Amino acid sequence: MGAAACAETEAFCEKTILRALREDAKLRAFLEDVRQRAMxxxxGDLAGYAHAVPNPTSLRFPEQLALGCCLAAGECKTDLQYAAPADGPEETEEEEAEAIARGEADARRAAxxxxxAAASHEDAGKMPAVQLLGANAHACAPPAGESRCGAKLVDAYRRAGNAGYEVGNLRAGEALLARFSGSLIADETLGCPRADARNEAGDFADAATARALFKQLLASNEHDKRASKRLKELREAEDRVASGDGPSGKPDLAYAAADALVNAVLKGVFVIVVVVVPSFLARNTRFARAVRDVAWRYSGCAMIARQFRRELEFFRFAKPRVVNGGRxxxxVERRQSAKKTAKAVMKEVMKAEAKKSL
Incomplete structure (x- = not known):
């Protein structure tokens, strides 16, 4: 969630707010004055901007957008990242990289x-996209003491969803899912750290709200697959919380056995309905007979059956099969009968010749 929120915040500011800022001389003058006073x-320190603008909520709506996007993706962010110290030894590459990362984090947090605050301004209704922008900026770098699973972020994303941005409802549901799951959630699944979610984990009100948000998105063309995946994760988290599978890693054995039994029964019913019943109803069709013959021959069952039959016949447990049956x-019988007849005729002829010789 965090990386995606940062990328979307910077992209929106660059393509929309900062581009419009170049056409407004008053806002450019305002930002230039703020930057000069901060420097x-x-x-190179966020304290300079805090001195230049002590109370950002007192600014006009366009000024809040301009300053926020300047810190998120503009020259103000660059000032905090690459400001060189006035005096002192030259920084090493590692120190310079740390300073750049620290300046970027400060800029994102202030933005x-x-x-x-701009999303809560009375004029924010003129630009609904600000609701999603504010939520993304807050999720990108939450202030100290707050998290990406907190109520403030969830409310901000839900306002974005109510303004027509489905991704707002999706991320609000993901934050609630992460908060509900707590230490059960995988580190790579969502952007909410475990430490942030552990204190409020297991609240089924969060699970119910997240489920409602995800179900709304099942009809979405853009977020339906992701919402379906999150619903599956939510069901798994609910099962694990209900079974007592917490950080101790000791699930309820009776619950696990019942779950395995239910899964086995469901799989058995599925096989019966989808495979067994259609096969039984079509057992006498030509196609079914052909399939049985092919399966019997090429699966090896025919060879095993023949060998077993031979063993039974050898030990006289079964009557030997008739060899050379039919035609x-x-x-064979006709040939044997002809041989017997020929032998009998030959005997009679030989007897007659013997009598004549006497």
Missing amino acids: YHSP GEILL AAAR
Whole structure:
């Protein structure tokens, strides 16, 4: 959630707010004045901007957007990242990288506070996209003491969803899912750290709200697959919480056995309905007979059956099968009968010749 929120915040500011800012001379002058006072008071430090603008909520709506996006993706962010110290030894590459990362984090955190305040401004209704912008900026870098699973972020994303942005409802549901799951959730699944979610984990009100948000998105063309995946994760988390499978890792054995039994029964019913019943009804069709013959021959069952039959016949547990039955047997019988007749005729002829010789 965090990386995606940061990327979307920067993209929206660059393509919309900062581009419009170039056409407004008053806002450019306002930002230039803020930057100069911040650099004069404390160059490269967020304290300079706090001195230049002590109360961002007192600014006009366009000024809040301009300053927030300047800190999120504009020159103000660059000032905090790459400001060189006035005096002192030259920084090493590691120190410079740390300073850049620290400046970026400070800029994002300040931008989140200002843009979230802009989303609550009385003029925010003129630009509904600000609701999603403020929520993303807050999720990108929550202020100290707050998390991506907190009530403030969930409310911000739900306002974005009510303004027509489905991704707002999706991320609000994901934050509630992460908060409900707590230490059960996988680190790579969502952007909410475990430490942030552990204190409020297991609240089934969060689970119910998340389920309602995800079900709304099942009809969405863009977020239906992701919402379906989150619903599955939510059901798994509810099962584990209900079974007592918490951080101790000791699930309820009776619950697990019942769950396994139900799954086995459901699979059995599925096989009976989808495979067994249709096969039984179609057992006498030509196609079914052909399938049985092919399966019997090429699966090896026919060979095993023949070998088993031979063993039974060898040990006289079964009557030996008739060999050469049918037409072949009839031909054999006819040949044997002809041989017997020929032998009998030859004997009579030999007897007659013997009598004549006497």
